[in-house]
Amino acid sequence: MTVVNAVLQGVFLGAFYAVLACGLSIMFGVMRIINLAHGDVAVLGAYIIYVIVERTGLSAFAAFAVALPVMVVLGYILQLTVLERSLKSGILTPLLATFGLSIVIQNLLQLAFSPDVRSLGGSAGSVTTASWQVTSGLSVSALGLLVLVVAVVLFAALQLFLSRTRAGWVMRATAEDPDAAELVGIDSRSVYARATAIAVAIAGLGGLFLGIRSVFDPVSGPTQLIFAFEAVVIGGMGSLWGTLLGGISLGVAQTVGAQIHPQFAVMAGHLLFLAVLIVRFGGARLVPQGARRALSSFRTA
């Protein structure tokens, strides 16, 4: 039963990773940019929500609704001021630019908020503590379930947007061939700006969950980025459902790993990430046949 419980908690944890990874996946999928500041953008979102909570006394969820348009505007500004210019000069420049942006965000947050840890847990109401005891060894927390439901709804909504709406087709067309997209009248600049705005807004959602689940400080971003990045890679770069599955796989690997030894949790996630990389990029001969088949199922997911 402890293993079943570990897997269940892993699914909840993984859904959180998937929300963090979602924006990263969108930006990579549409613009082939790996946004190294993504974790810091999520933490920035958490601070914006925190400030709104402190100033107005709203609950964290209501504060998120207020912060959402702010995040969308920040996304547009990020695209138009930093990413669009760096995109023009090859694949390395966006990496360097977002790496620099990551440092800038961390230091500005240090300056404004000091290195103290903060949390949104206290302002999120009873959802942080409520849980249901299914059997003696199995409990479902309200927060875990909430994050899972939100993650599934988010990915389903994005999938519907991309497959059913004209704006979604335009985004996919631009991702597949920006040059040809321009030739059919699509302004790739505005498509890119929209994609970044969506990605930053979802990073804000990740920041909300981060702040409610645990604590954050100005330098929490890079850790979030690593988990988000691993989720994207495990699920297959640029694949949306893959990112959700990748996040959940990472979460399960971590919680099951923690059953083996508490200090093994994060390492188990990294090992899964490495195993997927080895299988995907040619090292498959080193892996036994059965394991290879199990892992390559992630590729098609």
Add this chain to the structure above:
Amino acid sequence: MSLLRVAALDCRYGLFQAVRGVSLEVAQGETVALIGANGAGKTTLLRAVAGAHRPTGGQVWFDNVDITRVPAHRRVALGIALVPEGRRLFPSLTVEENLRVASTSRRGRWSVDAVLDVFPLLKPRLHMPAATLSGGEQQAVAIGRALMSNPRLLLLDEVSLGLAPVVVDAVYRSLTDVIREGTTVLLVEQDLTRALKVAGRVICMLEGRVVLEGEASSLDRDRVVGAYFGLRRPA
């Protein structure tokens, strides 16, 4: 009055100059074929007219407006559509989605249904990803996609490339319908016979320059072949 006027256009790829001081005019309702050997600068010229290649010198005028600095996506809104070399469909989008992403605010007769009337072979393929289509079907989608913006000037770059002769015949039959509608067409074609048959006027390029220009009916094949290969340069 000419719909398209290209004046002393220069295009470069780094140090290589692909188009050298080309000037040409295309009148409203005309069908003009651009011919020439590989590397003559035909594709680059079309891409510069469509806005996909930024020229280093000269101007492009469309409907008496200088559009040299107008980006490609806004030229589509003005009424210029390019069917690019190699078709360049969006592979994961279905045929219908490929067509509908290209619809603009420009009004006109073209819609998904109108495209299907001209290319009936696409009807059973409407909901399939473009990547799964045959070469001929993909070319039909590429032309249909360009038509969706209701262009006044349609630029066609080697629509027969890589297609079986039967399929090329079918594509050109459909194109004739489009031309009869009054759309102005500037097309690049390697097949001389076909170019002379479909076009009212022929422009031959060699090494980035226009070397021969004339009514298709007035040009004899030998002169065109000479200009094509640079054997005899007309004064």
